[in-house]
Amino acid sequence: MHLNSLNMSAIIFIFQLILAVILLPFHILYYLGIWGLVLKKAFPLFFSKVIISYNKEMKEHKKTLFSNLSIFGSSKELRLLEIGCGTGANFEFYPKGCRVTCLDINLNFKQFLSKSLAESDHLKFDGFLVASADNMTSVADASMDVVVCTPLVCSVPNTLAVLKEAKRVLKPGGAFFFIEHVASTDESSWISFFQKVLNPTWQLFFDGCSLQKATWKDLDDAKFSELNIRHIMAPTSWRLIKPHIIGYAIK
Template sequence: MSAIILILQLILAVIMLPLYILYYLGIWGLVLKKIFPFFMAKLTVTYNKVMEEKKRNLFSNMSDFAGTSKELRLLEIGCGTGANFKFYPIGCRVTCLDINPNFQKFLNKSQAESDHLKFDNFLVASAENMTPVADASMDVVVCTLLTCSVPNTPGILKEVKRVLRPGGAFYFLEHVASTDESGWISFFQKVLNPTWKLIFDGCSIRRTTWKDLEDAKFSELNLRHIYAPTPMKLINPHIIGYAVK
């Protein structure tokens, strides 16, 4: 089976050779940085429609983690277009962080439509190195559809634990590798992953993020594997939940 997967990967690489050349010349990365926010703005509308109930349930207890000031301080990493804003509790203070500054235009629109929230900063930084965010300064950190495109998930989780106050919570919703290694979804994930990562700005459909969360040693981990009803079957395997520092 592994030989078949390798052959199919090579065939795809030959078909996509011009794109690989542009990538190694550094041109494709620059193009993606500009156009990816437009793609995500369209995708997140569809994704929110099919995932609305799951997102509402996930964030339903978020207010329980407000600190002594009773004003929930929330950091969203990989905030993108602001697709999660409508699910956040009224009055919480939101800091947005993304490595791609080209999301700013879409983020501004979402912020204008979310007058139930208070917005602080938009920080352009990597999730693995959030130096602008102070230690223990956040009650809640949110991360959705991010770890697929960041190679160093343990580095992200280390930073999340740093910026969370003791007793704060980390909420996550991520597509991951299929746990059924003998199934067709797993097979096609393996075949398509190298080319998929190239096209979708480093996004991997073979991440085992749940293992990184288990290894991060949060004081409490509430994690479920689900199959999201998205049109793209390759990203249907998801994990959802929250962890407490």
């Protein structure tokens, strides 16, 4: 695309306005607080279906990323906190004997954890906490060896607050593992264009999830002692979320 930035911004705004008019009833329900209640109930069911294909597509990336989890254990048992645990799709990748605490803001995900729990007898579970990842007051300071986040911060407005909380609950030398879809770094690409056009609509139907997060910048700003990060085009059929970052940061 060869349009200048002013023209491109105008085109994006026009498309967003058209979509907003078409979807006006949903926006009204959102501002009345009704749509949020519907999503809170319906989204876990939808997510439980989608995550199956996503997990298959990302399996090799997850296996590689989580292969070194055990080295961050400070004792015989690795204590791991998964924030935004959802349906427990990551459990199969965790090492035997790992003690897992699950945290999600949506209590309705708890019922979908049962299948993953039943299939994960190699793990020990320390409970399910209902809280936002940017305000985990129920988790003690320096109590975790590892915090896992895959993907989550797309749905939390303040990414730095999430990272600050992750650092707080990690023990010295502990690690924050992440897989996140992010904004395309190629501003001239069609993916970038459609991410910008569709972001308001995407957030409306995907429980606040943003297509335009530059999470790699927030990780830099969080000032971990070490940051290992890769930008990839994920092998997912959802083209809008192909741009991903993957890696881990050490406290």
